[in-house]
Amino acid sequence: MFFGALEAGGTKMVCAVGDENGNIFERVSIPTTTPDETMQKVAEYFVNVNAERNLKALGIACFGPIDLNKKSQTYGSILNTPKVAWRNYPIVKTLKDALNDIPAGFDTDVNGSLLGEATWGCAKGLTDAVYFTIGTGIGGGAMAGGKFIHGMLHTEVGHLQVALEPNELKDFRGVCPNHGTCFEGMASGPAIEARWGKPAKELADKPEVWDLEAAYIAQAMVDVIMTLSPQKIILGGGVIDGQAKQLFPLIRKKTLEKINGYIDTKELRNMDSYIVPASLNGNQGIKGALELAQLALEEQD
């Protein structure tokens, strides 16, 4: 059986075809420009592969915020994203219309990555887990009791409030356009660059950079541990992937320091397998989109 998978990101759209076992047979990457230009190419790709392979369903893991409420008039649309041209764009409808109303699964990009890990990766068999991407922005997806947290909207744990760390630079007040000093404002790639005056990857040999970075990440770890009680926390994205070797030990240590003995579980006693890197070689997002497709087909049957 063939499924279409779309990882819709702010810089590129990864379109792929795979099967129910998580195999990916082909993929293309289309730059994210205007909705009309981009989505015409994306739709064309899926229409062509559908003619060849008869796709059973499509899964879309999309940058947000997005409307996931199936009872809403605007279900399947992108909401008030900072990417103004994409505001209110009905991404699910556009693709369903192009593909004869094929079943379509839809969730956030980060829930998609978490689903990929929960289906084929390091969160397999778990019911409660959190996935963060720390890159140009920070986003996080969360699963509780085997379901994604949708509720009012969906998790936006990239914008958790963080406290200024004691060794924060005197005048740095963060880069989030909405909140300044939220988690993303203090710990995204652009935050690191704004604070230290150089791109993050050029700061690899500066311990103070990664000490502070890990401290903010640890604050977010503690917050999700206390609120969501995940069985595992997975970290991905350019900043994490680029500095994994020095960041993970610091993040684990600082998370335990901040918890300060208040909770004591076997997971927290095994930090090396509790806060972990993504395990699917960068394919967690597209594989999660593939699983969204399969779930949409099952839901319809």
Ligand code: ADP
């Ligand atoms: P996006 O969030 O747009 O999907 P990425 O996850 O690829 O993007 O992350 C891009 C960010 O990662 C940039 O802000 C960049 O500064 C940062 N980055 C890239 N390479 C490294 C590296 N080797 N070390 C630390 N940060 C890096």
Ligand code: ZN
């Ligand atoms: Zn923010």
